Amino acid sequence: MRAALLTDFWGMDAASLQSFxxxxxxxxxxxxxxxxxxxLWRTHGFxxxxxxxxxxxxxxxxxLGFEDGERRLTNLLQLAELIHGQxxxxxxxxxxxxxxxxAMTRPPVRDDPSLLRLESDEDRVQIVTVHGSKGLQYPVVFLPFSWSGGLQVxxxxxxxxxxxxxxxxxTVDFGSADFEQHLAQxxxxxxxxxLRLFYVALTRARCRCYLAWGAVNDAATSALAWLxxxxxxxxxxxxxxxxxARFRAIxxxxIRDTLERLAEKSEGAIQVIEPSIERNGPTTSDAVFKRPMAAREVSRKIDQTWRLTSFSALSTGHTTELPDYDHAQQRVLYDGERTDVFTFPRGARAGTCLHQVFEELDFANPNEERRNAVIERVLKTHGYEARWQDVVAQLVDxxxxxxxxxxxxxxxxxxQRSQRVDELEFYYPFAAHNPQALKSATQASAEDTHIKTAIEQIELGATAGFMHGFIDLVFEAAxxxxLVDYKSNFLGSNYDDYRPDLLKEVMEREHYVLQYLIYTVALHRYLKHRIPDYHYEKHFGGVYYLFLRGMNPALGHRCGVYYDRPSQALIGPLERLLGSAT
Incomplete structure (x- = not known):
């Protein structure tokens, strides 16, 4: 404590400390x-x-009482921000x-937040609007657009x-008989x-003001032309x-004579300077092209394997990743005579709509009025009739x-809301790999033949960079x-069409197995950085793919629910194989 009191923050010297x-x-x-x-620090933060x-x-x-007070205070505030951020x-x-x-012993190198800040902006070049400069003054002012005078009205x-x-x-005139007269006014x-704004700009300088003037576009109606x-x-x-009319005739x-006369009357306060134009070579107007212009041909090989990649890019060839809303559905249709979960419209728009409903709803809140209001608004947003509201409410329930x-x-x-994260977006480094190596690692490490078969069927391309994607839902329980992925895929009009054995076929056919392996690696990496003493076997619960149309509480997890928990023996090698992007 004595050492702290002797610092400039408290301002004590040895004699005052001894007395104190x-x-x-x-x-x-x-x-x-x-x-x-x-x-206070321990309970409420730094x-x-x-x-x-x-x-x-x-x-x-x-x-601030010290001669270099601004410097000291700026340093202190910057250190406080760094500590708060860390x-x-x-x-x-x-x-x-x-x-x-x-950090004091080994300061970070090339770290922008740690760079010494200026204690004041007084010595910086400041670009401000005329309105923003009202009430302020500067040693030197440049008015580069003093000639600008286009009347907006x-x-x-x-x-x-x-x-x-x-x-x-x-008064506002929208086209009366006297419109021309009012427009002139x-x-x-x-x-x-x-003119008032020009006066403000002209009087901001304490020592010198530079402005440009000449017969430039719109200068005829500028404040300086009128003056x-x-x-x-x-x-x-x-x-x-x-x-x-007068300005166009000048x-x-x-114009130069007018300025010279004004400078002469100013008794040295105004000086007219002709801008010098230095030509370091031929200008565009002087250039003579002796041969037709043509783009250079690329002679080197461009490596296109390093990119922002995704499940979509690996499985379908798409180069970008958006939230997965069942884009693979081919048709958008429904049975006009029935309104149930099986006849609810199909396709990407329907998938987006249902995803938004689940994203916005609080699952643990039993308030049906609130739930119905969300469903009604989302359906309307996506262009669906109100007759589907009860169907979607029943599906959600x-x-x-x-x-x-x-x-x-x-x-x-x-x-609870506090136990879940919706649409968790992720990026993680994705090292260059041989597609066959990924398949080999899966075949060697996966304990489930279903995963081996699913990955073996996928045609993978060589790629590297960053893996990007969205996880519909991540939640914590016990x-x-x-991780959860909602699927609105239409697999049939009966609950039997959503049995676990049939869902396995869909997971393989649509390459969803690859998708959830990518998601699992992403969540595994995320949890490692967020949970102290994280262990995969202890903390990772598994993967749920919920085929929404086929879910029914009476049938439990045996209908519409696909679950898997890839073993650590598989996820560990996959993570090491993907590695860090270089």
């Missing part, structure tokens, strides 16, 4: 304060403690302090102006506003037209109440983590 130490009551009070900050400590102890004013990766106060000590089908016949009331008001080149004997109603030498395990203890209806 002899005051037992004051010392005990100070010691209690340190204990309070420690407890940033809560830092804010209270800096405010109570008056740290900011004390640091806190989420370090479990506990002691680990965070250890990280900070190691001109050519508009409506205009806003102040009607002098109505006490200057703000709106143009004059816009020019007046541009320098307007005719003084023109009627107010014809001001804009007369200004445009030559470049006449059946799905979340189906026991997913043989014991009948695992149901989605028992999963300390184990499960």
């Amino acid at each position: 130490s002899s005051l037992e009551l004051a010392w005990d009070t100070r010691l209690a304060g340190f204990h309070h900050y420690h407890e 940033m809560r403690m830092f804010r209270e400590w800096s405010a109570v102890e008056g740290v900011y004013p004390r640091l 806190e989420r990766h370090c479990a506990g106060l002691n680990n965070l302090v250890t990280w900070f000590s190691e 001109a050519g508009s089908e409506h205009c806003i102006f102040h009607d002098t016949s109505q006490g200057n009331a703000a 709106a143009c004059r008001e816009e020019l007046a506003e541009n 320098l080149h307007r005719s003084l004997d023109v009627a107010q109603d014809d001001l804009i037209t007369a200004l445009q 030559t470049d030498p006449e 059946r799905v979340i109440h189906v026991p997913l395990d043989p014991q009948g203890t695992l149901r989605l209806a028992d999963i 300390g184990r983590y499960y």
Whole structure:
């Protein structure tokens, strides 16, 4: 504590510390304060403690009292941000302090957040709008677009102006008989506003102001054209037209003469400089092409194996991955005479709709009114008639109440919002591999012949880069983590069409086995970084593919539910085979 009190944060020197130490009551009070900050950090995090400590102890004013106070305060705030950012990766106060000590001993290299920040923006070039500069001043100001004067209201089908016949009331004209007259008034008001803004821009400089002027597009109706080149004997109603006509008739030498006369009257305050144009070679207009232009031919081989890949890319050849909403369905149809889960429309749109319903619903909330409101809104969003609302509500109720395990203890209806993550998007490094090596690893490690057969049937291409995908649902139950993929595939109009043996055939045919192996590796890697002392056998619960149309609580997990838990003997080698992208 004595070492801390001697720092500039508290501002004590050796003499004051010695005197303070002899005051037992004051010392005990100070010691209690340190204990309070420690407890605040432990219970509420570093940033809560830092804010209270800096405010109570008056740290900011004390640091700013030094000659290099801004530098010191900037460093302190930057360190606080770094510690706060690292806190989420370090479990506990002691680990965070250890990280900070190691960072001081071995500072990170090429780490942008750790780079020394400027203590002030005063020396930086600042790009600001004229409106944003009001009330501010700068040593030097550049106005590169002082010639810009296009009136936005001109050519508009409506205009806003102040009607002098109505006490200057703000008025909108959408095309009355007097529209042309009102439009001219709106143009004059816009020019007046541009003049006010130009005055603001011109007076922001303390030492010097640079601006460009000349016969440029739209310059005829600019504020500077009105100040320098307007005719003084023109009627107010014809001001804009007369200004445009006069400016277009002026030559470049006449513009130069006007500026020179103004500079002469300024007694040295204004200087006119002709911009110098240096040509380092022939310009586009001077260039003479002696042969037809043609694109260069590629002579080297371009490696296209390194890419952002996905289950879709590996199994169907698609190059991008979107949330999987049963894109493989060929037809979109339903039986017009029946309205049940088997006749609910099929196809990608229907799959997207049902996925969104499950994503938005709170499974554990039995409020039917809330559930029906979500279903009604989602159906309407995806263009389905209200007559399907009861069908989807019944489907949802059946799905979340189906026991997913043989014991009948695992149901989605028992999963709280805090226990689930919907549409978990992932990226992970995916090393270059021989497709045959992936198949060989599966054949050697998989204990289930179903997995071996499914992977052997897939034609895989060589690829590397990053694996990307979306997991419909990840949930936790009794300390184990499960991944879920919803499938709205239509397999038949009876529950018998959704038996486990038939689902296995679908899983192989649609390459879903490869999909859930990829998802399992992704979730396995994710959990390793999020759970202390993570073990696959202990924490990973398995994979559920829920074929929504075929699920019924009365039939339990034996209908519409595909479950697998790939062994660690398979996932371990798969993860090592995929490795890290290089």
